[in-house]
Amino acid sequence: METGNERVGGAVTVGLLAAWAVHDAEELATVPGWLRRNVPQLRSRLPAVPEAVWRRAGSVDRRRFAAAVGVMGTVVAAASAAGHLSGGRSAFYQSAVDGFGLHGLVHLAQAxxxxxxxxxxxxxSVVVVPYALWARGRLRRAGVLRPARPRDLATGLAFAGVAMAASHVIARRLLFERVQ
Structure with missing residues:
Protein backbone atom coordinates (compact mmCIF):
# COMPACT_ATOMS: atom_id res chain seq x y z
CA MET A 1 0.00 0.00 0.00
CA GLU A 2 1.24 3.48 -0.85
CA THR A 3 1.93 6.04 1.81
CA GLY A 4 1.14 9.73 1.78
CA ASN A 5 4.76 10.46 0.82
CA GLU A 6 4.61 8.57 -2.49
CA ARG A 7 3.70 10.08 -5.83
CA VAL A 8 0.70 8.91 -7.77
CA GLY A 9 1.65 7.24 -11.04
CA GLY A 10 1.03 8.46 -14.55
CA ALA A 11 -1.80 5.99 -15.10
CA VAL A 12 -3.85 7.99 -12.62
CA THR A 13 -2.88 11.51 -13.66
CA VAL A 14 -2.45 11.09 -17.40
CA GLY A 15 -5.40 8.70 -17.24
CA LEU A 16 -7.64 11.75 -16.93
CA LEU A 17 -6.61 12.87 -20.42
CA ALA A 18 -6.96 9.34 -21.82
CA ALA A 19 -10.44 8.85 -20.32
CA TRP A 20 -11.49 12.28 -21.54
CA ALA A 21 -10.24 11.48 -25.09
CA VAL A 22 -12.30 8.27 -25.23
CA HIS A 23 -15.38 10.08 -23.90
CA ASP A 24 -15.06 13.04 -26.23
CA ALA A 25 -14.50 10.76 -29.23
CA GLU A 26 -18.00 9.42 -28.56
CA GLU A 27 -19.38 12.94 -28.27
CA LEU A 28 -17.55 14.12 -31.38
CA ALA A 29 -19.02 11.24 -33.37
CA THR A 30 -22.58 11.75 -32.14
CA VAL A 31 -23.42 15.26 -30.88
CA PRO A 32 -24.05 17.28 -34.08
CA GLY A 33 -26.31 14.68 -35.71
CA TRP A 34 -28.07 13.81 -32.47
CA LEU A 35 -28.86 17.47 -31.83
CA ARG A 36 -30.24 18.01 -35.34
CA ARG A 37 -32.52 15.00 -34.93
CA ASN A 38 -33.62 15.72 -31.36
CA VAL A 39 -33.86 19.51 -30.93
CA PRO A 40 -37.56 19.51 -31.93
CA GLN A 41 -38.40 16.96 -29.23
CA LEU A 42 -36.21 18.72 -26.66
CA ARG A 43 -37.84 22.05 -27.51
CA SER A 44 -41.31 20.60 -26.82
CA ARG A 45 -40.18 18.91 -23.60
CA LEU A 46 -38.37 22.01 -22.30
CA PRO A 47 -40.46 25.02 -23.36
CA ALA A 48 -38.87 27.35 -20.78
CA VAL A 49 -35.52 27.21 -22.60
CA PRO A 50 -35.09 30.35 -24.75
CA GLU A 51 -35.55 29.91 -28.49
CA ALA A 52 -32.04 31.26 -29.15
CA VAL A 53 -30.60 28.28 -27.28
CA TRP A 54 -32.51 25.85 -29.50
CA ARG A 55 -31.41 27.66 -32.68
CA ARG A 56 -27.79 27.54 -31.56
CA ALA A 57 -28.04 23.86 -30.54
CA GLY A 58 -29.65 22.86 -33.82
CA SER A 59 -26.95 24.62 -35.83
CA VAL A 60 -23.90 23.01 -34.19
CA ASP A 61 -21.81 21.52 -36.95
CA ARG A 62 -19.06 18.94 -36.71
CA ARG A 63 -16.29 21.47 -37.48
CA ARG A 64 -17.29 23.87 -34.69
CA PHE A 65 -17.87 21.03 -32.25
CA ALA A 66 -14.45 19.53 -33.09
CA ALA A 67 -12.82 22.91 -32.44
CA ALA A 68 -14.56 23.13 -29.06
CA VAL A 69 -13.41 19.60 -28.22
CA GLY A 70 -9.86 20.63 -29.09
CA VAL A 71 -10.03 23.68 -26.83
CA MET A 72 -11.43 21.58 -23.99
CA GLY A 73 -8.64 19.09 -24.60
CA THR A 74 -6.06 21.73 -23.75
CA VAL A 75 -7.79 22.35 -20.41
CA VAL A 76 -7.87 18.62 -19.61
CA ALA A 77 -4.26 18.20 -20.74
CA ALA A 78 -3.23 21.06 -18.43
CA ALA A 79 -5.11 19.45 -15.52
CA SER A 80 -3.48 16.08 -16.23
CA ALA A 81 -0.04 17.70 -16.42
CA ALA A 82 -0.65 19.55 -13.15
CA GLY A 83 -1.66 16.27 -11.56
CA HIS A 84 1.35 14.46 -12.95
CA LEU A 85 3.84 17.14 -11.88
CA SER A 86 2.38 17.31 -8.37
CA GLY A 87 2.02 13.58 -7.82
CA GLY A 88 -1.76 13.98 -7.83
CA ARG A 89 -1.75 16.73 -5.20
CA SER A 90 -2.79 19.55 -7.55
CA ALA A 91 -6.13 21.08 -6.60
CA PHE A 92 -6.66 21.85 -10.31
CA TYR A 93 -6.17 18.18 -11.20
CA GLN A 94 -8.36 16.89 -8.38
CA SER A 95 -11.12 19.38 -9.24
CA ALA A 96 -10.90 18.25 -12.87
CA VAL A 97 -11.27 14.60 -11.81
CA ASP A 98 -14.28 15.50 -9.67
CA GLY A 99 -15.82 17.64 -12.41
CA PHE A 100 -15.22 14.94 -15.02
CA GLY A 101 -16.85 12.26 -12.88
CA LEU A 102 -19.83 14.46 -12.07
CA HIS A 103 -20.07 15.39 -15.76
CA GLY A 104 -20.42 11.67 -16.46
CA LEU A 105 -23.25 11.42 -13.93
CA VAL A 106 -24.99 14.35 -15.66
CA HIS A 107 -24.77 12.43 -18.96
CA LEU A 108 -26.34 9.38 -17.32
CA ALA A 109 -29.11 11.53 -15.80
CA GLN A 110 -29.78 13.07 -19.23
CA ALA A 111 -30.09 9.62 -20.81
CA SER A 125 -21.01 4.55 -17.77
CA VAL A 126 -17.97 2.52 -18.83
CA VAL A 127 -15.11 5.06 -18.78
CA VAL A 128 -15.86 8.44 -17.14
CA VAL A 129 -17.48 7.44 -13.85
CA PRO A 130 -15.31 4.32 -13.33
CA TYR A 131 -12.14 6.33 -14.05
CA ALA A 132 -13.13 9.10 -11.60
CA LEU A 133 -13.92 6.59 -8.85
CA TRP A 134 -10.70 4.65 -9.50
CA ALA A 135 -8.56 7.82 -9.59
CA ARG A 136 -10.08 9.12 -6.36
CA GLY A 137 -9.38 5.74 -4.73
CA ARG A 138 -5.76 5.81 -5.87
CA LEU A 139 -5.36 9.40 -4.66
CA ARG A 140 -6.90 8.45 -1.31
CA ARG A 141 -4.59 5.44 -0.90
CA ALA A 142 -1.59 7.64 -1.71
CA GLY A 143 -2.70 10.07 1.00
CA VAL A 144 -3.02 13.05 -1.36
CA LEU A 145 -6.79 13.27 -1.93
CA ARG A 146 -8.38 16.41 -0.58
CA PRO A 147 -11.60 15.74 1.35
CA ALA A 148 -14.62 15.87 -0.98
CA ARG A 149 -16.79 18.54 0.56
CA PRO A 150 -20.05 19.34 -1.22
CA ARG A 151 -18.72 22.81 -2.01
CA ASP A 152 -15.64 21.31 -3.68
CA LEU A 153 -17.74 18.92 -5.75
CA ALA A 154 -20.00 21.79 -6.83
CA THR A 155 -16.88 23.77 -7.75
CA GLY A 156 -15.58 20.86 -9.83
CA LEU A 157 -18.86 20.51 -11.70
CA ALA A 158 -19.14 24.28 -12.17
CA PHE A 159 -15.57 24.39 -13.49
CA ALA A 160 -16.41 21.65 -16.01
CA GLY A 161 -19.49 23.58 -17.13
CA VAL A 162 -17.66 26.88 -17.46
CA ALA A 163 -14.76 25.25 -19.29
CA MET A 164 -17.19 23.58 -21.70
CA ALA A 165 -19.08 26.82 -22.39
CA ALA A 166 -15.82 28.76 -22.80
CA SER A 167 -14.48 26.12 -25.21
CA HIS A 168 -17.50 26.67 -27.47
CA VAL A 169 -17.06 30.45 -27.40
CA ILE A 170 -13.35 30.14 -28.15
CA ALA A 171 -14.04 27.64 -30.94
CA ARG A 172 -16.46 30.06 -32.58
CA ARG A 173 -13.87 32.82 -32.37
CA LEU A 174 -11.15 30.55 -33.78
CA LEU A 175 -13.45 29.78 -36.71
CA PHE A 176 -14.19 33.52 -37.10
CA GLU A 177 -17.89 33.06 -36.35
CA ARG A 178 -19.90 35.79 -34.72
CA VAL A 179 -20.30 35.15 -30.98
CA GLN A 180 -23.62 36.40 -29.61
Whole structure:
Protein backbone atom coordinates (compact mmCIF):
# COMPACT_ATOMS: atom_id res chain seq x y z
CA MET A 1 0.00 0.00 0.00
CA GLU A 2 1.24 3.48 -0.85
CA THR A 3 1.93 6.04 1.81
CA GLY A 4 1.14 9.73 1.78
CA ASN A 5 4.76 10.46 0.82
CA GLU A 6 4.61 8.57 -2.49
CA ARG A 7 3.70 10.08 -5.83
CA VAL A 8 0.70 8.91 -7.77
CA GLY A 9 1.65 7.24 -11.04
CA GLY A 10 1.03 8.46 -14.55
CA ALA A 11 -1.80 5.99 -15.10
CA VAL A 12 -3.85 7.99 -12.62
CA THR A 13 -2.88 11.51 -13.66
CA VAL A 14 -2.45 11.09 -17.40
CA GLY A 15 -5.40 8.70 -17.24
CA LEU A 16 -7.64 11.75 -16.93
CA LEU A 17 -6.61 12.87 -20.42
CA ALA A 18 -6.96 9.34 -21.82
CA ALA A 19 -10.44 8.85 -20.32
CA TRP A 20 -11.49 12.28 -21.54
CA ALA A 21 -10.24 11.48 -25.09
CA VAL A 22 -12.30 8.27 -25.23
CA HIS A 23 -15.38 10.08 -23.90
CA ASP A 24 -15.06 13.04 -26.23
CA ALA A 25 -14.50 10.76 -29.23
CA GLU A 26 -18.00 9.42 -28.56
CA GLU A 27 -19.38 12.94 -28.27
CA LEU A 28 -17.55 14.12 -31.38
CA ALA A 29 -19.02 11.24 -33.37
CA THR A 30 -22.58 11.75 -32.14
CA VAL A 31 -23.42 15.26 -30.88
CA PRO A 32 -24.05 17.28 -34.08
CA GLY A 33 -26.31 14.68 -35.71
CA TRP A 34 -28.07 13.81 -32.47
CA LEU A 35 -28.86 17.47 -31.83
CA ARG A 36 -30.24 18.01 -35.34
CA ARG A 37 -32.52 15.00 -34.93
CA ASN A 38 -33.62 15.72 -31.36
CA VAL A 39 -33.86 19.51 -30.93
CA PRO A 40 -37.56 19.51 -31.93
CA GLN A 41 -38.40 16.96 -29.23
CA LEU A 42 -36.21 18.72 -26.66
CA ARG A 43 -37.84 22.05 -27.51
CA SER A 44 -41.31 20.60 -26.82
CA ARG A 45 -40.18 18.91 -23.60
CA LEU A 46 -38.37 22.01 -22.30
CA PRO A 47 -40.46 25.02 -23.36
CA ALA A 48 -38.87 27.35 -20.78
CA VAL A 49 -35.52 27.21 -22.60
CA PRO A 50 -35.09 30.35 -24.75
CA GLU A 51 -35.55 29.91 -28.49
CA ALA A 52 -32.04 31.26 -29.15
CA VAL A 53 -30.60 28.28 -27.28
CA TRP A 54 -32.51 25.85 -29.50
CA ARG A 55 -31.41 27.66 -32.68
CA ARG A 56 -27.79 27.54 -31.56
CA ALA A 57 -28.04 23.86 -30.54
CA GLY A 58 -29.65 22.86 -33.82
CA SER A 59 -26.95 24.62 -35.83
CA VAL A 60 -23.90 23.01 -34.19
CA ASP A 61 -21.81 21.52 -36.95
CA ARG A 62 -19.06 18.94 -36.71
CA ARG A 63 -16.29 21.47 -37.48
CA ARG A 64 -17.29 23.87 -34.69
CA PHE A 65 -17.87 21.03 -32.25
CA ALA A 66 -14.45 19.53 -33.09
CA ALA A 67 -12.82 22.91 -32.44
CA ALA A 68 -14.56 23.13 -29.06
CA VAL A 69 -13.41 19.60 -28.22
CA GLY A 70 -9.86 20.63 -29.09
CA VAL A 71 -10.03 23.68 -26.83
CA MET A 72 -11.43 21.58 -23.99
CA GLY A 73 -8.64 19.09 -24.60
CA THR A 74 -6.06 21.73 -23.75
CA VAL A 75 -7.79 22.35 -20.41
CA VAL A 76 -7.87 18.62 -19.61
CA ALA A 77 -4.26 18.20 -20.74
CA ALA A 78 -3.23 21.06 -18.43
CA ALA A 79 -5.11 19.45 -15.52
CA SER A 80 -3.48 16.08 -16.23
CA ALA A 81 -0.04 17.70 -16.42
CA ALA A 82 -0.65 19.55 -13.15
CA GLY A 83 -1.66 16.27 -11.56
CA HIS A 84 1.35 14.46 -12.95
CA LEU A 85 3.84 17.14 -11.88
CA SER A 86 2.38 17.31 -8.37
CA GLY A 87 2.02 13.58 -7.82
CA GLY A 88 -1.76 13.98 -7.83
CA ARG A 89 -1.75 16.73 -5.20
CA SER A 90 -2.79 19.55 -7.55
CA ALA A 91 -6.13 21.08 -6.60
CA PHE A 92 -6.66 21.85 -10.31
CA TYR A 93 -6.17 18.18 -11.20
CA GLN A 94 -8.36 16.89 -8.38
CA SER A 95 -11.12 19.38 -9.24
CA ALA A 96 -10.90 18.25 -12.87
CA VAL A 97 -11.27 14.60 -11.81
CA ASP A 98 -14.28 15.50 -9.67
CA GLY A 99 -15.82 17.64 -12.41
CA PHE A 100 -15.22 14.94 -15.02
CA GLY A 101 -16.85 12.26 -12.88
CA LEU A 102 -19.83 14.46 -12.07
CA HIS A 103 -20.07 15.39 -15.76
CA GLY A 104 -20.42 11.67 -16.46
CA LEU A 105 -23.25 11.42 -13.93
CA VAL A 106 -24.99 14.35 -15.66
CA HIS A 107 -24.77 12.43 -18.96
CA LEU A 108 -26.34 9.38 -17.32
CA ALA A 109 -29.11 11.53 -15.80
CA GLN A 110 -29.78 13.07 -19.23
CA ALA A 111 -30.09 9.62 -20.81
CA UNK A 112 -32.45 8.54 -18.02
CA UNK A 113 -34.57 11.68 -18.40
CA UNK A 114 -34.63 11.29 -22.18
CA UNK A 115 -35.28 7.54 -21.78
CA UNK A 116 -32.91 6.90 -24.63
CA UNK A 117 -29.33 7.24 -25.75
CA UNK A 118 -27.81 10.70 -25.40
CA UNK A 119 -24.31 11.59 -26.60
CA UNK A 120 -21.70 10.70 -24.01
CA UNK A 121 -23.88 8.31 -22.03
CA UNK A 122 -22.13 5.12 -23.16
CA UNK A 123 -18.61 6.19 -22.25
CA UNK A 124 -19.89 7.90 -19.10
CA SER A 125 -21.01 4.55 -17.77
CA VAL A 126 -17.97 2.52 -18.83
CA VAL A 127 -15.11 5.06 -18.78
CA VAL A 128 -15.86 8.44 -17.14
CA VAL A 129 -17.48 7.44 -13.85
CA PRO A 130 -15.31 4.32 -13.33
CA TYR A 131 -12.14 6.33 -14.05
CA ALA A 132 -13.13 9.10 -11.60
CA LEU A 133 -13.92 6.59 -8.85
CA TRP A 134 -10.70 4.65 -9.50
CA ALA A 135 -8.56 7.82 -9.59
CA ARG A 136 -10.08 9.12 -6.36
CA GLY A 137 -9.38 5.74 -4.73
CA ARG A 138 -5.76 5.81 -5.87
CA LEU A 139 -5.36 9.40 -4.66
CA ARG A 140 -6.90 8.45 -1.31
CA ARG A 141 -4.59 5.44 -0.90
CA ALA A 142 -1.59 7.64 -1.71
CA GLY A 143 -2.70 10.07 1.00
CA VAL A 144 -3.02 13.05 -1.36
CA LEU A 145 -6.79 13.27 -1.93
CA ARG A 146 -8.38 16.41 -0.58
CA PRO A 147 -11.60 15.74 1.35
CA ALA A 148 -14.62 15.87 -0.98
CA ARG A 149 -16.79 18.54 0.56
CA PRO A 150 -20.05 19.34 -1.22
CA ARG A 151 -18.72 22.81 -2.01
CA ASP A 152 -15.64 21.31 -3.68
CA LEU A 153 -17.74 18.92 -5.75
CA ALA A 154 -20.00 21.79 -6.83
CA THR A 155 -16.88 23.77 -7.75
CA GLY A 156 -15.58 20.86 -9.83
CA LEU A 157 -18.86 20.51 -11.70
CA ALA A 158 -19.14 24.28 -12.17
CA PHE A 159 -15.57 24.39 -13.49
CA ALA A 160 -16.41 21.65 -16.01
CA GLY A 161 -19.49 23.58 -17.13
CA VAL A 162 -17.66 26.88 -17.46
CA ALA A 163 -14.76 25.25 -19.29
CA MET A 164 -17.19 23.58 -21.70
CA ALA A 165 -19.08 26.82 -22.39
CA ALA A 166 -15.82 28.76 -22.80
CA SER A 167 -14.48 26.12 -25.21
CA HIS A 168 -17.50 26.67 -27.47
CA VAL A 169 -17.06 30.45 -27.40
CA ILE A 170 -13.35 30.14 -28.15
CA ALA A 171 -14.04 27.64 -30.94
CA ARG A 172 -16.46 30.06 -32.58
CA ARG A 173 -13.87 32.82 -32.37
CA LEU A 174 -11.15 30.55 -33.78
CA LEU A 175 -13.45 29.78 -36.71
CA PHE A 176 -14.19 33.52 -37.10
CA GLU A 177 -17.89 33.06 -36.35
CA ARG A 178 -19.90 35.79 -34.72
CA VAL A 179 -20.30 35.15 -30.98
CA GLN A 180 -23.62 36.40 -29.61
Missing amino acids: AAFRSYTPGSVTS
